[in-house]
Amino acid sequence: MRQIVESARESxxxxxxxxxxxxxxxxxxxIFSLLSAYYLSVFLSSDNFGSILASFSFAAVLTIVNIxxxxxxxxxxxxxxxxxxxxxxPIIFFMSAIxxxxxxxLLVAVALYVIFALTGAGRGFRNLxxxxxVQFFGVAKPVAAKFxxxxxxxxxxxxxxxxxxxxxxxxxxxxxxxxxxxASTEPALKIxxxxxxxxxxxxxxxxxxxxxxxxxxxxxPINDPNIGLSGDLTQLSTTEQNRIADALSVxxxxxxxxxxxxxxxxxxxxxxxxxxxxxxxxxxxxESKQMLAVSGAVLxxxxxxxxxxxxxxxxxxxxxxxxxxxxxxxxxRIAMEKRDREFVIL
Numbered sequence: 315m316r317q318i319v320e321s322a323r324e325s326x327x328x329x330x331x332x333x334x335x336x337x338x339x340x341x342x343x344x345i346f347s348l349l350s351a352y353y354l355s356v357f358l359s360s361d362n363f364g365s366i367l368a369s370f371s372f373a374a375v376l377t378i379v380n381i382x383x384x385x386x387x388x389x390x391x392x393x394x395x396x397x398x399x400x401x402x403x404p405i406i407f408f409m410s411a412i413x414x415x416x417x418x419x420l421l422v423a424v425a426l427y428v429i430f431a432l433t434g435a436g437r438g439f440r441n442l443x444x445x446x447x448v449q450f451f452g453v454a455k456p457v458a459a460k461f462x463x464x465x466x467x468x469x470x471x472x473x474x475x476x477x478x479x480x481x482x483x484x485x486x487x488x489x490x491x492x493x494x495x496x497a498s499t500e501p502a503l504k505i506x507x508x509x510x511x512x513x514x515x516x517x518x519x520x521x522x523x524x525x526x527x528x529x530x531x532x533x534x535p536i537n538d539p540n541i542g543l544s545g546d547l548t549q550l551s552t553t554e555q556n557r558i559a560d561a562l563s564v565x566x567x568x569x570x571x572x573x574x575x576x577x578x579x580x581x582x583x584x585x586x587x588x589x590x591x592x593x594x595x596x597x598x599x600x601e602s603k604q605m606l607a608v609s610g611a612v613l614x615x616x617x618x619x620x621x622x623x624x625x626x627x628x629x630x631x632x633x634x635x636x637x638x639x640x641x642x643x644x645x646x647r648i649a650m651e652k653r654d655r656e657f658v659i660l
Contacts, residue, residue, distance in 0.1 A: 336386070343383060346400075349368075351404030353368040355408065357369060373465055380457055381633040382640070384439055397431045400431070402424060404468065419475070427468045430461065435457055437457070438456050438457040450637060473491075491614060496512045509523075517567070517580065520563040
């Protein structure tokens with residue numbers, strides 16, 4: 315009996331045993347890709363922020379499906395075909411970038427989307443093929459990282475096309491994008507000025523900077539009784555510290571105003587920065603605005619990339635749960651090759 319089982323195991327072939335299951339995976343991938351692109355196009359044309367959340371949610375589901383495709387599809391060319399379909403499908407909702415006038419950067423973005431997704435799928439496929447057991451996260455991590463990077467490149471260029479080339483950047487969307495950029499820089503600023511936040515008013519922001527300077531200022535001890543100070547500024551009385559902080563805050567505000575013009579101390583920092591940027595952009599030539607817009611698209615990409623890094627473990631965990639569930643339900647199974655190597659088969 316044992317010999318029969320072993321012989322059966324040896325006869326297992328690492329190939330796609332179920333065409334309809336393979337087709338289901340590919341169709342689901344294309345559907346979620348189209349849904350993600352559709353809601354992205356709705357957001358870009360209407361400033362509907364619920365749509366961008368829907369787009370990113372469907373993109374997350376698409377990433378999960380992509381991970382499962384790499385695990386389940388055994389034919390590398392079939393896998394590549396599925397990935398290419400999923401990456402090219404979104405262009406349906408951006409046909410105005412092709413006809414009547416071609417916007418080449420969007421096609422380049424789609425090409426990069428395909429390249430990154432194929433690179434991730436290929437790396438995951440090789441990791442699975444070269445391992446003796448099914449190492450789920452060895453497959454999921456490179457697939458998710460590359461696929462999401464390609465998707466965000468496409469999103470960034472699509473935003474540039476809609477907002478800059480077509481001039482459809484509304485005030486709410488502009489404020490939203492500015493908020494995201496500020497949020498991405500805030501952690502770095504807090505290293506130097508621990509108490510600041512872009513949610514503060516301009517006055518509160520300056521006060522926080524002043525207080526941070528006081529807390530970090532150090533100098534050689536002064537033991538002169540006529541001065542009455544031995545140590546650093548934090549050893550002063552609270553009243554003295556507040557007096558110094560108020561004076562320093564006024565100086566900080568004046569320093570800002572010399573560079574950017576009059577500031578409203580009671581205005582939120584985010585709103586103030588957005589208004590200053592609008593005023594600043596109005597002084598530039600068309601060529602300079604174009605360069606700034608490209609820089610803005612790059613910043614949007616890195617901002618979204620930072621957010622995706624936080625979401626990536628969640629996507630990988632959900633993909634793992636779904637993978638195990640599909641094994642339990644019999645959609646796929648773990649097979650053996652020559653009694654010493656596992657692989658997944660539909």
